[in-house]
Amino acid sequence: MIRVTVSEAAIDMAAAITALDGLGGGAVATFTGLVRGDDGVGELLLEHYPGATEAALEKLATEAVVRWRLAGAIVIHRIGAMKPGEPIVFVAACATHRSAALEACGFLIDRLKTDAPFWKRETRGGEATWVGERASDHDAAAKWR
């Protein structure tokens, strides 16, 4: 089972976990990313490339399912305006054993950061700046190749 959602709506983690719990695996692992309030960020705006984003996430989820023999993988990413502390991204994997589920979650979040067309804009005190890419994100994604 693969489920990919890109939406302005709040992430329903309980529903996602329940869906994976019912697949007959022995392990469900999840990762949740929260909006950070770095240096006084008041609002985060997420822009994306409709169509290409969903395709990129489905490709990653499919790769995870094949590589770790998952029973299921879920990727949910919010778009639009968010406040610090709110969940922005959620990935989850269901596998026979914990190591596969945990590794698949690491793969999904690391590769999502470099492979999916999202852009973050931070607003501090009324001034908006687009977030730049980080070399550490590329290093993290490269270790799964």
Next chain:
Amino acid sequence: MDVLYFAWVREGVGKGQERVDPPSDVVTVADLIDWLGHDVLREKTKLRAAIDQQFVPLDTPLGKAREVAIFPPVTGG
């Protein structure tokens, strides 16, 4: 073809999308960026691109591209 812009590239161009018909000597994505002539596209090292929704290097030939997207490095997650 349709050219799409995102994030600060979209803001700099002043629109999210335009339809263009480049001449035959516009062969690669980099050629297209030069031909489009927008100020915000001048520093190509800061730009990334996709042809028909697949990420590609800027030296990729356009071929029969229907949709080309030009944008900054991605920062999701």
